[in-house]
Amino acid sequence: MSEWSVAEPRKLTFDEPVTALHVRIAHGTVNVVGVDEGSAHLEVSSIEGPPLVVTQESGTLTVAYEDLPWKGFLKWLDRKGWHRSAVVSLAVPARTRVEVGVVGATAMVSGIDGRAVVKGVFGDTTLVGLSGPVRADTVSGNVEAQALTGDLRLNSVSGDMTVIEGSSPSVRVESVSGSVIVDLDPTGRASDVSLTSISGEIAVRLPHPADAEIEVDSASGAVSSAFEDLRVSGQWGAKKITGRLGAGNGRLKATTVSGSIALLRRPPSEDEPWDEPRNEEVNFGKEADVGQDGPRNTVSGRSEPGPASGTGTGPRHGPASAPPASDSTPDPMPDPTDGPGVAPQNTAPDDPTHQKGL
Secondary structure: OEEEEEOOOEEEEEOOOOOEEEEEEEEEEEEEEEEOOOOEEEEEEEEEOOOEEEEEEOOEEEEEOOOOOOOOHHHOOOOOOOOOEEEEEEEEEOOOEEEEEEEEEEEEEEOOOOOEEEEEOOOOEEEEOOOOOEEEEEOOOOEEEEOOOOOEEEEEOOOOEEEEEEOOOEEEEEEOOOOEEEEEOOOOOOOEEEEEEOOOOEEEEEOOOOOEEEEEEEOOOOEEEOOOOOEEEOOOOOEEEEEEEOOOOEEEEEEEOOOOEEEEEOOOOOOHHHHOHHHHOOOHHHHHHOOOOOHHHOOOOOOOOOHHHOOOOOOOOOOOOOOOOOOOOOOOOOOOOOOOOHHHHOOOOOOHHHHOOO
């Protein structure tokens, strides 16, 4: 076994293969990123208090305080009263199994393909681009997970939990009073999602079109749905939202005691509006009926489709479409539909009547 004691900022490179990583710190920051190269790297850019003990044995790399065990981590108290803090960054092979424990520190784990476990007493946790199974347990810290593709399980007492672009085949989130926000990726496969909270709010944004069996229950909280195909029942007390969206290949179950639950609809993907111009030439009037949604046809409300709106030679009368004045002599008998603005257009700039506004 190789061992180092790190009491000041330091960098270490580990030539021996690393298949598992264990990190346990109190206060500060932990950054773990998966890389393609085989060697693992450690950088301690700041440290206060007792030294960190770094060991490598049988493929397992450990970076931790000596008095901070993994077992019973969430109940750990710093009985010695030392002020401690460390900023630790690690680059390990992407296939590495990762375990991170933080007390009052922020943690970020990204690019890992192996199993990842994060435990926190307080301090925020961010998980990005993980493809292996993920579990995060926190007491009061917030957890944000983005673009995860492996099974996901989150547990919190009072911290808020957010899942963005979730495409995990299985999602389990449990909270006591923290809020839960889940945004499912429309390009991902059908997921089995289970969300539970006592008093925290739950919001789920489903892709468009959605494909899931829906079962939502709240004992005393409010429920709402943006999907007409779902049935909302219960006026007082317990309320439910049930039904099937699409073929029902996925599953969504959300339950609260007093927290509210909202089912939101994700708007169509950004690529879809590019297909709309093909329908505009069929019926211009339909676009006006649905409101002014965009600047695609800014003149459709003032002109009508036909030869006159193109490059035709026929004259058009009226203030909105009068042609510019030409060098030829104007018609001595102007059309009465030509507004008062037509005469000044044909008057020479040096004409006295032009200067007087007559």
